[in-house]
Amino acid sequence: xxxxxxEKKLKKHLKKLPKQEQTEIISxxxxxxxxxxxxxxxxxxxxxxxxLPEDCAARILAEEHPEETNLHASKKTNNGPSVAYIVGMxxxxxxxxxxxxxxxxxxxxxFGAASLSGCVASLMGIVIILWSPFQFTGVAAIMAGVSIGxxxxxxxxxxxxxxxxxxxxxTIGTVKALQMIYGGKHNHE
Amino acid sequence: MDAQxxxxxxxxxxxxxxxxxxxxxxxxxxxxxxxxxxxxxTLYPILRRLEAAGAVTTRSAEYxxxxxxxxxxxxxxxxxxxxxxxxxxxxxxxxxxxxxGGKR
Numbered sequence: 001x002x003x004x005x006x007e008k009k010l011k012k013h014l015k016k017l018p019k020q021e022q023t024e025i026i027s028x029x030x031x032x033x034x035x036x037x038x039x040x041x042x043x044x045x046x047x048x049x050x051x052l053p054e055d056c057a058a059r060i061l062a063e064e065h066p067e068e069t070n071l072h073a074s075k076k077t078n079n080g081p082s083v084a085y086i087v088g089m090x091x092x093x094x095x096x097x098x099x100x101x102x103x104x105x106x107x108x109x110x111f112g113a114a115s116l117s118g119c120v121a122s123l124m125g126i127v128i129i130l131w132s133p134f135q136f137t138g139v140a141a142i143m144a145g146v147s148i149g150x151x152x153x154x155x156x157x158x159x160x161x162x163x164x165x166x167x168x169x170x171t172i173g174t175v176k177a178l179q180m181i182y183g184g185k186h187n188h189e
Numbered sequence: 190m191d192a193q194x195x196x197x198x199x200x201x202x203x204x205x206x207x208x209x210x211x212x213x214x215x216x217x218x219x220x221x222x223x224x225x226x227x228x229x230x231t232l233y234p235i236l237r238r239l240e241a242a243g244a245v246t247t248r249s250a251e252y253x254x255x256x257x258x259x260x261x262x263x264x265x266x267x268x269x270x271x272x273x274x275x276x277x278x279x280x281x282x283x284x285x286x287x288x289x290g291g292k293r
Contacts, residue, residue: 025233027256027258028214028229028233028258029229030255031213031214031215031255031256031257031258032214032215032229034253034255034257035213035214035215035216035257036215038253039215049229050229050230051228051230055230056229056230059228059230059231059234060230060233060234063231063233063234063235064234064237
């Protein structure tokens with residue numbers, strides 16, 4: 001490649017810049033070429049040291065006009081989500097996620113409350129049986145009553161813990177879903 | 190070396206290369222070569238920035254039948270060097286702090 005060819009390619013990649021600036025850059029490399037030639041370097045060595053014209057242009061543009069080189073990237077990354085995206089997400093959240101989560105939480109909390117009340121009722125039943133043994137016909141009836149009560153308490157506790165955990169994880173899940181939808185905007189800032 | 194740090198450092202290096210007498214592109218690169226790596230396409234924007242900031246002035250003169258651009262330091266350029274040297278004292282203290290892992 002000759003200097004003329006190298007310059008032609010460089011100029012092609014500097015088209016974004018004003019004509020005067022392009023001329024100045026070409027003059028700069030021409031002067032540098034002449035001085036290197038005087039210092040004993042060959043044409044091939046000099047052009048190799050300069051590097052590819054497109055790389056030189058990119059480096060100069062990046063240094064002198066960073067807004068030009070980052071223009072396309074910034075359009076893609078810095079403008080944030082579009083209006084349609086935000087409206088869609090609000091609609092999705094209000095119409096689907098929130099009502100579903102509230103309904104699920106309502107059902108689960110009511111099951112939890114029912115389980116808890118079952119435990120309390122069974123406990124109260126045992127207390128009543130133990131405090132009034134003479135109203136029943138025999139020890140077998142008392143034992144049967146106490147056993148049923150204990151089983152009911154056990155089932156109630158298991159159900160209560162299960163629904164309590166389900167409530168917890170559904171709440172966490174809903175919060176995370178909302179964070180994912182609305183939190184994404186802040187990553188761009 | 191960190192790109193931003195090198196950028197600031199190179200500006201002062203270029204100013205120092207023309208502190209005693211005016212110079213031109215190829216000579217500036219040659220004078221800096223033993224101390225810091227700088228390519229032609231790195232030097233060009235630095236010279237442009239320094240000229241725009243008023244830290245250097247330029248003149249074109251004919252040499253061997255072709256034009257050569259000479260760069261001369263201005264009082265503002267000298268001030269920038271002085272400021273850098275002053276800042277180096279602070280860098281030195283920070284460097285010692287970092288080297289010793291935050292302990293004296």
